[in-house]
Amino acid sequence: MNGPAAVRYDAALHAWAYLSRVAEPPCPELAAFVERVGPVQAARDIWAGAEPAELSSYVGARRGLDCGGADLDALAARDGRLLTPDDPQWPYLAFRSFAAGAGSVRREAREPLVLWVLGPARLDEVADRSVAVVGTRACTSYGEQLAADLAAGLTDADFAVVSGGAYGIDGAAHRAALACEGTTVAVLAAGIDVPYPSGHSALLHRISLTGALLTEYPPGTRPARYRFLTRNRLVAALSRATVVVEAGLRSGAANTAAWARMLGRPVCALPGPVTSAASAGCHEMLRAGTAELVTRAEQVVEVAGRCGELAEEPEHPGTPLDELGEAEKRVYEALPGRGGATVEEVARDAALPPQQVLGPLALLELSGLAESRDGRWRICRRE
């Protein structure tokens, strides 16, 4: 807090950067303290060991780390920004659900203290019309194709596609959104300068050019198992709905879905072959009733979109017989395909009095469905 960086950056920004690292996020005790005294005073007190007693065990290990300036340097070198709750772009509507009681259930159910962001997308706007497309890293080609179709369809409907930047479903969703020139957002479980997974460095870079890469972790933070779980809540919070494309019985996607439910957001899941382990988690959610079955993007739009954005009903294939009345159908069924039957024979087979088959026969002849020769009737086959 004494280094030259404190001079180069605004005091509040520098304080936020320091606070972002001083406790493992999210830390409700830290958030409460910052809210009470403001970021500059909070940083100063923690640095000096003068924080409230209930906060000490959370900040004790890292209070001496004075790398806020270096972190902001690293961010600036990448053209990034540190988004803080006082910024007009802070997606406060999306995060409001955390305040609405969710925090009482789990310690982690809190809005982030700050967000480290690369990329031009405005998070407040993204969160207003976005869908999380998530799933297993160990996806099948079926799942990969579905994720891409879904992301493309959502992009067409002007939704941003939010995901976790991982291999498998996440990557397929991000790539398809980019290919359709849509907005896509990757929420990371590591520092903004730690490309993870490393095989997605180029993809993450492309996302940052048109959409956004974001994380609540300060630069240099390594990904860790619990950070993925904690990160998932932001994927859910920044989306109007969460769609699980493929998930095994033990999958992070189920965790994201649980966060979405906790935040009161709709959860959808795509079914797959029951023989596919990669769909077992989806089927489990669908059986438990914790997710709604969807098969295409329009159905997701229906739950994530504005009131009245309804998916079209699938067209049921029809036949010329659909337009016939009951009596005509019954007479039609009683007609032989070959040879021919007299009116009396048709009537008997249809179990109708002869005078009640004459009208239907005439109508069937007019429709081209029946023909008569020498007083014998039969079905008229058309190519």
Next chain:
Amino acid sequence: MNGPAAVRYDAALHAWAYLSRVAEPPCPELAAFVERVGPVQAARDIWAGAEPAELSSYVGARRGLDCGGADLDALAARDGRLLTPDDPQWPYLAFRSFAAGAGSVRREAREPLVLWVLGPARLDEVADRSVAVVGTRACTSYGEQLAADLAAGLTDADFAVVSGGAYGIDGAAHRAALACEGTTVAVLAAGIDVPYPSGHSALLHRISLTGALLTEYPPGTRPARYRFLTRNRLVAALSRATVVVEAGLRSGAANTAAWARMLGRPVCALPGPVTSAASAGCHEMLRAGTAELVTRAEQVVEVAGRCGELAEEPEHPGTPLDELGEAEKRVYEALPGRGGATVEEVARDAALPPQQVLGPLALLELSGLAESRDGRWRICRRE
């Protein structure tokens, strides 16, 4: 009613056979008349044109068909029997649901007048522990495999497998039940002597040797579209639950499922790839909430079986980390995979005071998950 057959057969049986053909089943007016005056009197009155006025239009076309004796001959030649409501094997419990109000909804929602049966299975016992496995004729190999797996699993659980004898899902279900030496029942939409589809003649014959072939239509009746729909109600009625394996958007299986719902029986559907038209009908039912998603036989047993026959929960794959407490997990995640970290470094990364990482480190070492060399800790990888 005057031919020699009337002498060869019991008068009541002969009357039932005549009544079975005199009106297209099911015919509520005929059923009511038979219930009032008994089968012999009813047959005599209709033959003489002395039936109640409301019945005339239903029996007018066929009252002169005196082939009850020939029908019974045809049945006897195949070792079959004509099952009537006064028979102790009549599945009256299964058919009771028709009486429970369903008849008021649709004219066809009636129990059959009689059943023409081939095969040794007792229908009252079958109906007590059976599941209908139905689906599209145009099934995929995926659907065929599922139908077979399901039928085999149900057979193992002592359920009879009821279906419609058709190509595709029906056939796969029947065949698997036979292969497992289970009881399987095919409900036909034609006369018992009209093998339909003809490619299933041998299969239907095999079913009749150990299970049952049955139909409400008298011998010689040709299958017709409306007879399939009417037949479907018996498939549903003779089963504790109906499972749709694969169904297109326009499929008879959806009709069977609708009958099952109307009769208050559970309906299950298996999901499939959303890209498969053969699963579209299943997905539609699952979305509409008119069917419950199932992925294997045990889950069907759960809805169709006795109280307490519960499917085992799928085993969630575990890792040694599952048994660790929160602090141990956090410390584990903070350990480097290569090199090594001092206790202070681990504490900082885990955001815990150093004295709180010593216990977890010791426990991790005991569990074989961490190791220390020269005061530096790291993850211990196991093959």
